[in-house]
Amino acid sequence: MKCELCKQKEAAAAIKQVVDGEERELFVCPTCAQRAAGPMVTSLVEMLLGAAMDVQLPEFDTVVCPGCGLPRAEFRKRGRVGCATCYETFAREITPMLRDMHSGDHHVGKVPAREQLNRTRAELEAALKKSIRSQRYEDAAVLRDRIRQLEAGAAKAPPGEKHAAS
Amino acid sequence: MLLRSAANTRRRTASDGGAADIAVSCRVRLARNLRCVRFPDWADEKERCRVFDLLSPWLMKEAGLFHATIAAVGSLDEITRAMLCERHLISREMAERGPGAGVVVGADERLAVMINEEDHLRIQAIMPGMELARAWASANAMDLRLEEQFEFAFHNRLGYLTACPSNVGTGMRASVMVHLLGLRLSNDLDAVLRALERLRLTVRGVNGEGSEAAGHMFQISNQETLGSDETALMDNLLDVVGDVVHQERNARLRLQRDSPAVLLDCVARALAIIQSARIMETEEALDYLSALRLGVSMGLVRRLTIAHVDALALHVQPGHLQRRMGVALEPARRDVMRANLMREMLRPVVLRGMKETI
Numbered sequence: 001m002k003c004e005l006c007k008q009k010e011a012a013a014a015i016k017q018v019v020d021g022e023e024r025e026l027f028v029c030p031t032c033a034q035r036a037a038g039p040m041v042t043s044l045v046e047m048l049l050g051a052a053m054d055v056q057l058p059e060f061d062t063v064v065c066p067g068c069g070l071p072r073a074e075f076r077k078r079g080r081v082g083c084a085t086c087y088e089t090f091a092r093e094i095t096p097m098l099r100d101m102h103s104g105d106h107h108v109g110k111v112p113a114r115e116q117l118n119r120t121r122a123e124l125e126a127a128l129k130k131s132i133r134s135q136r137y138e139d140a141a142v143l144r145d146r147i148r149q150l151e152a153g154a155a156k157a158p159p160g161e162k163h164a165a166s
Numbered sequence: 167m168l169l170r171s172a173a174n175t176r177r178r179t180a181s182d183g184g185a186a187d188i189a190v191s192c193r194v195r196l197a198r199n200l201r202c203v204r205f206p207d208w209a210d211e212k213e214r215c216r217v218f219d220l221l222s223p224w225l226m227k228e229a230g231l232f233h234a235t236i237a238a239v240g241s242l243d244e245i246t247r248a249m250l251c252e253r254h255l256i257s258r259e260m261a262e263r264g265p266g267a268g269v270v271v272g273a274d275e276r277l278a279v280m281i282n283e284e285d286h287l288r289i290q291a292i293m294p295g296m297e298l299a300r301a302w303a304s305a306n307a308m309d310l311r312l313e314e315q316f317e318f319a320f321h322n323r324l325g326y327l328t329a330c331p332s333n334v335g336t337g338m339r340a341s342v343m344v345h346l347l348g349l350r351l352s353n354d355l356d357a358v359l360r361a362l363e364r365l366r367l368t369v370r371g372v373n374g375e376g377s378e379a380a381g382h383m384f385q386i387s388n389q390e391t392l393g394s395d396e397t398a399l400m401d402n403l404l405d406v407v408g409d410v411v412h413q414e415r416n417a418r419l420r421l422q423r424d425s426p427a428v429l430l431d432c433v434a435r436a437l438a439i440i441q442s443a444r445i446m447e448t449e450e451a452l453d454y455l456s457a458l459r460l461g462v463s464m465g466l467v468r469r470l471t472i473a474h475v476d477a478l479a480l481h482v483q484p485g486h487l488q489r490r491m492g493v494a495l496e497p498a499r500r501d502v503m504r505a506n507l508m509r510e511m512l513r514p515v516v517l518r519g520m521k522e523t524i
């Protein structure tokens with residue numbers, strides 16, 4: 001991953017900076033990190049001894065994805081994730097990457113049938129709860145039947161046997 | 167055997183005059199990954215082989231591919247790997263990867279599924295011209311069959327999860343391959359390519375390593391995959407490509423009207439060199455074939471069709487050439503064989519209106 005400030009050197013540290021009114025974490029190279037930290041008040045002796053040059057930079061290289069064991073440094077080097085869980089683990093890095101790559105931030109388009117089924121069921125169940133809370137029992141009965149229908153439909157055609165639903 | 171190549175070339179590129187002289191072919195590619203399995207790049211060889219053994223038998227028997235053939239990269243010789251690359255059935259990256267990577271492909275090579283490329287699955291459908299809708303229908307049908315059988319990595323907000331964040335969302339890359347020699351000859355190509363980048367489309371040369379496309383073949387594809395649905399992405403691409411094709415057509419007509427000598431020189435020179443050269447490198451061959459392709463499309467050449475040019479453009483590439491000769495050859499030896507093949511295949515070709523010499 002390139003430094004988000006100079007866009008040239010490799011990023012090696014994380015700093016906090018206010019960008020467009022919101023505080024964002026930026027991944028930057030050591031030079032930019034020092035610059036961002038502002039001019040440092042150091043004594044002449046310290047400078048001459050080189051002690052002041054030894055700036056502690058906040059580290060971000062220690063995280064490892066619990067899904068696949070990919071270390072953060074490795075992810076930054078490859079620019080590719082190791083498994084689906086990496087998208088959660090490295091969300092801090094991936095979110096700005098996605099912002100640069102795509103104009104949208106959420107998926108629009110095809111959804112796997114299985115996923116669609118879960119979504120529909122979740123929606124129906126939420127509606128069912130709501131109608132029970134507001135004591136609309138007739139609506140609730142209809143919703144309950146639809147959920148049963150959905151479940152029966154899914155059971156009738158287990159994966160591998162049902163045919164492409166368009 | 168997978169590579170009954172000569173016969174297949176025609177089916178894959180089936181282009182005989184008409185609209186296909188500029189928009190050569192189009193492709194829809196869907197990237198999919200299995201849930202709870204490490205992605206190919208980060209997985210070790212054992213894991214990759216497990217995924218391959220899980221997916222390949224199903225793809226061979228149940229996926230509905232007509233006369234499916236399987237090519238396991240690990241067990242192929244170098245020439246066959248090169249051939250598969252040249253036919254865009256496997257990627258270069260995959261060709262170098264050993265066991266666990268492979269492709270299952272239907273007899274007409276229009277529908278293929280790569281296993282363990284950058285993602286676990288890459289479904290690829292190719293159609294002639296700009297028939298993206300048909301390519302999508304074919305790839306989507308395969309995707310639907312696969313998702314009944316295997317559970318894909320899918321995120322509620324981010325959609326299909328892919329190894330590279332640039333493919334996340336639809337996981338779809340739709341592309342059209344276009345032949346843009348007219349724009350090159352009229353010096354308008356760079357402006358057109360720059361405009362495409364601004365429209366957030368990706369343009370890359372189809373052949374050759376560098377940025378300059380050998381044979382003036384460019385692949386234009388959607389850059390973004392997150393935030394628009396598949397249809398919108400394809401519609402946008404077709405809109406823009408339609409415009410590019412129109413500009414290329416105009417450039418060709420302008421050349422014919424305003425500078426016929428430039429056009430004729432380009433075609434005649436290419437033909438003359440092909441018919442006499444004794445040594446020819448791949449990129450050079452592709453450039454001359456590109457000129458002939460334009461010549462056929464503009465009616466300047468006789469006894470040649472665009473389908474022949476496209477077939478030859480495949481057969482002059484190193485893998486195909488070596489398979490044809492039946493032996494592995496040094497590059498210098500290949501250049502001689504290539505020149506011979508070109509001379510032989512294009513001997514009967516003549517410029518229209520010129521005295522025939524055979």
